[in-house]
Amino acid sequence: MGLGSAGDRAHGRRVGRADPRVQPAAPASVIGRNNGRRTLVEAFNLLGTHIALGPWRDTTKLFTVTSPLPAEGKTTVAANLALTLARRGARVLLVDADLRRGTIARVFGIAREPGLSDVLLGTAEFQKATHSIPVNETEYLHLLTRGRACHDPVYLLGSAPAHALFRSLRDQYDSIIVDTPPVNVVADASVIGAPGQA
Amino acid sequence: MTDGHALGFAMEQLGQVGAPVVGTVLNDIDFRRDAAYDDAYRYYAHSGEYAVHTS
Numbered sequence: 001m002g003l004g005s006a007g008d009r010a011h012g013r014r015v016g017r018a019d020p021r022v023q024p025a026a027p028a029s030v031i032g033r034n035n036g037r038r039t040l041v042e043a044f045n046l047l048g049t050h051i052a053l054g055p056w057r058d059t060t061k062l063f064t065v066t067s068p069l070p071a072e073g074k075t076t077v078a079a080n081l082a083l084t085l086a087r088r089g090a091r092v093l094l095v096d097a098d099l100r101r102g103t104i105a106r107v108f109g110i111a112r113e114p115g116l117s118d119v120l121l122g123t124a125e126f127q128k129a130t131h132s133i134p135v136n137e138t139e140y141l142h143l144l145t146r147g148r149a150c151h152d153p154v155y156l157l158g159s160a161p162a163h164a165l166f167r168s169l170r171d172q173y174d175s176i177i178v179d180t181p182p183v184n185v186v187a188d189a190s191v192i193g194a195p196g197q198a
Numbered sequence: 199m200t201d202g203h204a205l206g207f208a209m210e211q212l213g214q215v216g217a218p219v220v221g222t223v224l225n226d227i228d229f230r231r232d233a234a235y236d237d238a239y240r241y242y243a244h245s246g247e248y249a250v251h252t253s
Contacts, residue, residue: 047223056220063220068200068208073225183211184204193217 040080047077048084051175062166062176064097066189069182075103078179086141090174093130093142097192098181099153102146108133115147120161123148142173153181158191166192199226 051063065078075098082094095116096104105112110131114124124147131143150156169176180189212219 047221050221054220056218060218060220064217066208066212068204072200073223077223077225183208187211190211190215190217193212194215195217 044080044084047081048088051081052085052088052090061170061173062178062192064178064180064189064193066180066183066193068184070101070185072182074098074182075107075179078177079104079107082141082175082177083135085175085177086135086139089139091142091172092175092177093144093169093173095144095176095178096146097157097178097188099146099150099156099188100181100186102179104143104179105145108143110143110145112145113148115145117147117150117153117156119144119147119165120156120159121148121150122161126165154187154191157188163196 063081065074065081067074078094082092086092094104096102097116099117105115108131110133114129116129118124119126119129126144129144129147131145132140133143135141156162166176178192180192183189209219
């Protein structure tokens with residue numbers, strides 16, 4: 001592992017969630033390295049197929065993306081996987097649960113706040129904190145950025161509001177892709193990935 | 199590059215909370231280098247630098 005996430009930036013707009021009035025100027029594109037773009041697309045098609053059709057397809061909707069250490073490509077994988085699934089027509093939410101250094105907002109060029117932390121703290125409504133960006137002529141990818149900085153991300157991610165939010169999302173989306181901090185460094189990914197969270 | 203110990207520790211962290219791991223994504227793989235080692239990798243030398251494995 002060890003892929004940097006620099007590269008093409010997806011085009012995003014801050015719009016109302018699933019707003020049919022949205023007329024995007026350009027659909028979001030797969031992000032990644034400038035070279036090897038075709039093979040990157042194919043690799044994520046393969047990953048998306050495994051995720052969508054794997055033996056967990058009827059029981060699991062929430063997928064946590066993590067890595068041992070920082071800067072190993074978590075956000076690149078999470079964003080591309082979410083885009084790939086959304087392009088196939090699935091209703092997909094990409095959540096930036098790296099409440100410490102999450103970069104989903106920057107990658108997609110959207111506002112970082114309000115986001116997940118604001119929803120969990122009760123200072124923003126989920127519907128208003130969620131962004132929708134087009135991925136092709138008809139499909140959208142939904143995004144929840146990390147939101148404002150908070151003092152205790154592990155506590156917040158393991159709190160009752162977090163459990164309630166992730167459970168409710170199962171009814172609203174086909175897949176929820178969650179970008180998290182490195183699992184060898186902090187406990188956030190373990191908290192989200194533990195059974196019973198979603 | 200992530201070494202084996204770091205990867206093992208990561209799996210241990212997830213295992214301790216019972217988090218099911220559905221797969222791994224290996225990136226930045228130099229298949230061209232490996233193609234010289236084993237014919238089985240030659241196809242991948244033409245296909246890129248990502249590999250996906252799901253359980």
